[in-house]
Amino acid sequence: MTDLHSPRISIIVPARNEAKNLEIVLPQLPEVHEIIVVDGHSVDGTAEVARRVRPGVDVITQTRRGKGNALVCGFERATGDIIVMFDADGSADAAEIPRFVDALVRGADVSKGSRYMAGGASEDITLHRNLGNRMLNLLTNALLGTRYTDLCYGYNAFWRRVLPALELPPVHLADGAEAMAWGDGFEIETLLNCRFAQNRLRVVEVPSVELSRIHGESNLHAISDGLRVLRTVLDERRRWRTRTRLEPALLEAAIEPSGAMG
Ligand SMILES: Nc1nc2c(ncn2[C@@H]2O[C@H](COP(=O)(O)OP(=O)(O)OP(=O)(O)O)[C@@H](O)[C@H]2O)c(=O)[nH]1
Ligand SMILES: [Mg+2]
Numbered sequence: 001m002t003d004l005h006s007p008r009i010s011i012i013v014p015a016r017n018e019a020k021n022l023e024i025v026l027p028q029l030p031e032v033h034e035i036i037v038v039d040g041h042s043v044d045g046t047a048e049v050a051r052r053v054r055p056g057v058d059v060i061t062q063t064r065r066g067k068g069n070a071l072v073c074g075f076e077r078a079t080g081d082i083i084v085m086f087d088a089d090g091s092a093d094a095a096e097i098p099r100f101v102d103a104l105v106r107g108a109d110v111s112k113g114s115r116y117m118a119g120g121a122s123e124d125i126t127l128h129r130n131l132g133n134r135m136l137n138l139l140t141n142a143l144l145g146t147r148y149t150d151l152c153y154g155y156n157a158f159w160r161r162v163l164p165a166l167e168l169p170p171v172h173l174a175d176g177a178e179a180m181a182w183g184d185g186f187e188i189e190t191l192l193n194c195r196f197a198q199n200r201l202r203v204v205e206v207p208s209v210e211l212s213r214i215h216g217e218s219n220l221h222a223i224s225d226g227l228r229v230l231r232t233v234l235d236e237r238r239r240w241r242t243r244t245r246l247e248p249a250l251l252e253a254a255i256e257p258s259g260a261m262g
Helices: 019-026 048-054 065-078 094-105 127-144 160-166 188-198 222-255
Strands: 009-015 036-040 057-061 084-086 110-114 156-159 203-207
Touching: 009 019, 009 065, 009 094, 019 036, 019 048, 036 048, 036 065, 048 057, 057 065, 065 084, 065 188, 084 094, 084 160, 094 110, 094 156, 094 203, 110 222, 127 188, 127 222, 156 160, 156 188, 188 203, 188 222
Parallel strands: 009 036, 009 084, 036 057, 110 203
Antiparallel strands: 084 156, 110 156
């Protein structure tokens, strides 16, 4: 059986007005190294409910807005070896956590949930969003040379040691701005997947069944958030190309004899 204590696991739960769902979801989580709820300035008592139903939970408030910023705040706070991204609305099944951890312990850098591989499914997705997701998967794989089956899915896990290589948006911006930065929104999963690939990390997809949100409404706006995902893929492709082109040039500069500098 999977040992959920070694390596140490940090479960990060982004939550914006999810008090009613957290009452059900948090007690279902296994005993692990730490559970971090990242509150998105909720007005429904999310933070208080989290502390009441799961004593010992670490509740922090995100620095800006958006699910992406919430996750990065949670990643920074985490002290475990493995980070598990876990939605607060009841759509992620806690019983699948060992599956994600297993893949990591067996050698993956990242274990990525997929609703579209054999054994995966979604009870929560609409026809339009399903179609949009499939198109974004195809396009991304064609542009980036990846083989993801579920680019935008939020249930994933990875070793915390890979974080610095991902260069995610800082939780505190130099100018102290509170407006959303790129990566702060629902494009975060896509951004992560692109950066995993850019860093040539070993990503193993694991089948996952997305359950229905229990209470409340989605924060996602299919069209505008779909466009953010699309822009992310295009930006990341450009970033990737620039970086690959830069590398040999930098290397040449580094080996240039010092006398040549004049
Ligand atoms: N802290 C924080 N959490 C957020 C924010 N936006 C979304 N979340 C959380 O991120 C998770 C996923 O958001 P959802 O609104 O369920 O989006 P979704 O899963 O794409 O949409 P549905 O499938 O309809 O539920 C939930 O736990 C939300 O509470 C935010 O701005 N801040
Ligand atoms: Mg959801």
